[in-house]
Amino acid sequence: MLEMKLMRELNHENLVRFYGACIEPPNICTITQYCAKGALTDVLADDDMRLDDMFIMSFISDIIAGCLYLHRSELKTHGNLKSSNCLVDSRWVIKLTDFGLQQFLKSDNNERQSKDLMWTAPELLRHPEARVYGTQAGDVYSFSIVIQQIFTRSPPYDTNRMLPEDIIDRVQRGVKPYFRPSISKERCPNTHIWRLMALCWDEMPDLRPDFTHIAKVFKVANGGRTMRIMDNMVSMLETHANHLEELVANRTKQLYEEKKKTDELLYRMLPAVVAERLKQGKYVQAETYDEVTIYFSDIVEFTSLCADSTPLQVVDFLNDLYTLFDGTIPNYDVYKVETIGDAYMVASGLPMRNGNRHAAEIANMALDLLTKVKTFEIRHLPGARLLLRIGIHTGPCVAGIAGLTMPRYCLFGDTVNTASRMESTGL
Known part of the structure; x- marks a missing residue:
């Protein structure tokens, strides 16, 4: 009951408000108070989420306070300071x-897993009974590990090669x-903060600074500026909103590029007019064309x-x-x-009608293909001459979509x- 009373009396803008407990x-x-943005671990x-200097310094300032x-x-x-216990409310304030x-x-304190002890000071690891209440010097050590996480945006000690138990x-x-964690000055360019981290994770608890000195x-590291929560909140929200606009623009561009690729692939399989109707979920009705020209060719x-070639050679050819x-x-x-x-089949005059130009278009195309075939070389049969046989006819036909799975644009008549x-x- 004394613990509950003390917790109820603690009231600070950088602490999660305690309301009570259920013991049934x-x-x-x-x-406790709800923090909409989740834990600092999730943000990192x-x-x-782009964390500029203002975000970082504001987070550190909140933890210190x-x-x-x-x-x-x-x-x-x-007694249990770590990044997952630093919650972020809807105003981007750490609590x-x-x-x-x-x-x-x-009972929960005694059953902590190895990964939950990675923020714990060495002297507390050696004396588990002292972990229940913790020490102020132990909190300072934990604070230094959280700072390392903020700057590196990585797990404690910033190594993927070791298990928590080994660390x-x-x-x-x-x-x-x-x-100790390895953090370069490139990742933590602020010299004052970089030196402060090294002091805070000193092996000797007595040599670590207290939070008044921190x-x-x-x-000094922040240029003497006083961090005002409301000013920071407005500024951070503006930065976040600008970042979201940039993010949405980039994602929209990516979506447009992917849609363009999909459309190009679809237009290779079906006429553009037909493909657009199918994309809109509309039924594509078969259409009669009074006059079109059809081209057929084979080798x-x-x-x-084929008898002188392997299946792979035939496909490549x-x-x-x-x-x-x-x-x-x-x-x-x-x-x-x-x-x-x-067999190669081409038509002119459909799906878009072109008056009476269809016969000339097909004839000119056929002559062009005959010319190209004369210089075509079969890779696995160098010197072999390829002959093409072509048939052309003009007249009426019906065109439409056949099937739903792998639909094909087919001509009949x-x-x-x-x-x-x-x-x-x-x-």
């Missing part, structure tokens, strides 16, 4: 939590040179060519040939319908059949 099993818990782990109040209060110590109530939380063991043994050093003696064709047809007002094996026969019986 199984819902034994404490009830968020790569999208909270610890200074606790050390001057009847409670005397925090300390998880202090006091040592008797109420005694704690090296700190606890206290063998020279003492094991507050004076920090004021002469393709079966014999067809890919080379049709890549050449695909690079040629954009020069004409035509639409590539499909390729099936060695006697014009298609006639063009195919012209190809198969041609020279």
Whole structure:
């Protein structure tokens, strides 16, 4: 009851307000002020959150102010200072939590895991019984580890190569040179803060500064400026809002680029007009065209060519040939319908009508492809001459989408059949 009374009396803008506790099993818990932004650990782990000097100095100032109040209060110590116990409220103010109530939380204190002890001072690691209440010098050591985290935005001791148990063991043994976080001046450019960290994690508790001295050093490090919560809040919110605008703009740009890639891929599979209707969820109705020109071509003696080649060579050969064709047809007002094996099918006059130009477009394209084939080289058969057989016919046809999965734009009618026969019986 005395602990509860003391906790209720503690009141500071950098401490989480304590309201009470529930002691009825199984819902034994404490009830405290809610901090909307979560723990400092979460803020540091968020790569999208840019922490400039103002954020960093404001966070450190808040932690110092909270610890200074606790050390001057009847409670005397925090006892469990770490980044996950530094909560961030909706105004970006740090509030300390998880202090006091040592008797109420005694069983929890005895069951702390190794990763929870990485902020603990070496002398407290050697004497577990002293950890229950902690010491002011121990809080100073914990404070230095939190500062290291703020500047490096990484776990305590900033190493991914060691397990928490190994880190704690090296700190606890206290063998020279003492094991401490490694932080360069590039990561912590403020010389005063960099030196303060080294003082705060000194092996000898008596040589560590108290928070009164820490507050004076920090004021010098901050250029003598007094950190006002409301001023900082407005400034930080403006900075955060500007950063969010920049972040949204970058994400929007990325989304546009991805959409552009997706659309380009879709337009290669379906006509743009048809693709847009499908994207809008609309039904694509089959359409009749009074006059279009259909082109069919295939490779002469393709079966014999396949017999002298491996399957991979056939695929590479067809890919080379049709890549050449695909690079040629954009020069004409035509639409590539499909390729099936060695057959290549192109149409003009659909899906966009072009008057009576379709026959000339297909004929000119066919002559161009014949010219390109004369100089085409088969990689695995150097010197072999490739012959192309082409059939063309003009007439009416119907075009529409067939299927929902892997939909294809298909042409139907006697014009298609006639063009195919012209190809198969041609020279």
